[in-house]
Amino acid sequence: MYSEAGRELTQKVAGGARDLRIELPHSSHAPAIARAAIDELSLHLDENRHEDLKLLVSEVVTNSVRHSPEVKGGRIQLELMSRGGSVRAEIRDSGSGFSFVPTPRRFSIDQVSGWGLDIVGQLSDSWGISTKDGGVCVWFEIRNRPGP
Numbered sequence: 164m165y166s167e168a169g170r171e172l173t174q175k176v177a178g179g180a181r182d183l184r185i186e187l188p189h190s191s192h193a194p195a196i197a198r199a200a201i202d203e204l205s206l207h208l209d210e211n212r213h214e215d216l217k218l219l220v221s222e223v224v225t226n227s228v229r230h231s232p233e234v235k236g237g238r239i240q241l242e243l244m245s246r247g248g249s250v251r252a253e254i255r256d257s258g259s260g261f262s263f264v265p266t267p268r269r270f271s272i273d274q275v276s277g278w279g280l281d282i283v284g285q286l287s288d289s290w291g292i293s294t295k296d297g298g299v300c301v302w303f304e305i306r307n308r309p310g311p
Contacts, residue, residue, distance in 0.1 A: 181206060181245040186238040189256075193228050194221040197241050206245045209307050215286045216250055216305050222279040223254045223301045231258035231299070248307035249288075258299040 183204050187193040198217045208216060220241065227239045240255040283290050283303055290303035 184242045186240050189233045189237045189239060193239055194224045197224050206250055207248050212305055212307050219283050219286055219303055220252055222282055226279050227254055227256040231256035251304045253300050253302040255298050255300045
């Protein structure tokens with residue numbers, strides 16, 4: 164099991180579909196717990212896209228830890244829905260929401276943060292932000308890439 168600190172809510176396998184929903188602690192351990200949960204779920208992604216999925220989930224979960232308010236007992240929810248060679252990830256937290264408009268920016272080579280959503284935009288096939296149920300949800304979809 165990935166960790167007792169990440170509480171599994173549901174795991175469903177039916178035909179080619181695999182779904183996982185877990186709650187993560189609002190702590191610096193959350194990204195590692197999320198990556199371990201992804202490794203335990205048998206997804207239909209090639210190795211490179213599997214690693215991309217772990218990176219993107221880590222980025223978004225890290226943003227949740229850093230930017231959403233830590234309410235007493237507050238947790239971050241990760242939901243993965245796998246269908247064939249595609250996975251949709253949804254990360255929900257108690258934040259009030261935000262907008263992100265990709266704009267050309269000049270990053271310094273020394274800049275160590277601020278790259279997360281740019282990375283999500285570059286590596287995912289689609290992504291977005293929604294507010295609902297008193298929180299914010301960042302979602303993205305990732306699909307296998309055609310071979311050479």
